[in-house]
């Protein structure tokens with residue numbers, strides 16, 4: 054299939070939006086930017102479009118899609134009801150990087166929700182994304198625009214790499230503003246539960262709801278996942294990723310010794326910018342200052358993809374602070390590592 058590649062200026066022209074809207078209404082797929090990561094969009098009300106998304110992504114069909122609406126007020130058309138909690142959160146964080154799990158109504162086909170009676174719904178704040186959904190006149194199902202299992206796509210190059218030739222159009226929106234997928238919050242459980250941490254943090258949700266919010270347990274292999282996406286290998290580069298806990302001095306000493314001893318593999322380190330000089334691997338990527346989680350979040354997936362481009366076989370990453378956005382950063386990182394961790398913390402305060 055020939056994919057129409059669209060630069061950002063052409064994208065916002067009325068004629069382009071009209072054509073893209075028609076492609077979506079007719080069951081086609083359009084990769085588009087959002088403030089979190091790029092998405093592969095298709096008509097959320099069309100079973101065939103939903104199936105095409107699964108096929109192109111190589112995604113298991115029991116992993117449901119997020120439905121995107123152009124305006125907060127449109128959500129009511131696709132859910133059975135909006136609880137008071139839902140209304141509070143929508144008012145506080147929509148448009149924005151928060152996905153709500155709510156009971157779905159019959160308008161939404163089960164192919165979109167992978168057979169679940171609930172729907173994941175969000176209103177992105179990216180103006181281009183909203184203009185596109187508005188032009189289509191339908192809600193847009195859009196998973197992250199990566200092949201299943203790969204790091205999410207946060208740059209035009211990434212989506213071209215994974216999706217050119219498989220979708221009708223790809224829009225260049227530059228580097229994603231946040232770089233980590235939306236927070237997914239389940240509002241159908243007795244206690245609101247974060248199934249995937251993101252830029253709308255647990256403390257922000259609690260401040261808005263004036264009550265406790267739970268964190269869904271992440272990564273335990275043998276239980277039925279509440280968010281189906283929790284159970285699959287995710288975000289993984291080809292090389293083996295290890296996350297290290299402990300002081301940066303201890304981590305650097307340990308990693309440098311490994312790199313020195315093992316000359317048969319290509320090693321890389323991904324760390325905070327100010328720590329780059331501590332490491333002696335052939336590739337050391339700094340991805341933002343340790344006290345700037347926004348910068349780290351924005352660079353993380355791109356750095357993981359760079360590892361494949363450089364054919365790195367062993368990737369060493371000192372753990373980042375876990376407060377606020379750090380929870381989302383460490384969630385993606387531990388998944389990319391398949392939970393392979395090394396604890397070098399002498400005080401042993403961190404359980405791994």
Ligand code: TXA
Pocket residue numbers: 087089090091092093116117118119152154166169171172173177195196197198233234235237248249279280281282283
């Ligand atoms: O930031 C984002 O959310 C991006 C952009 C494109 O909007 N989209 C995205 O979609 O990350 P995806 O499909 O890669 O991740 C959706 C996550 C998956 O973990 C999925 O299992 C979960 O949301 N999910 C979707 N519907 C659900 C439901 N009804 N109940 C529980 N989890 C659900």
Ligand code: MG
Pocket residue numbers: 196197205
């Ligand atoms: Mg994804």
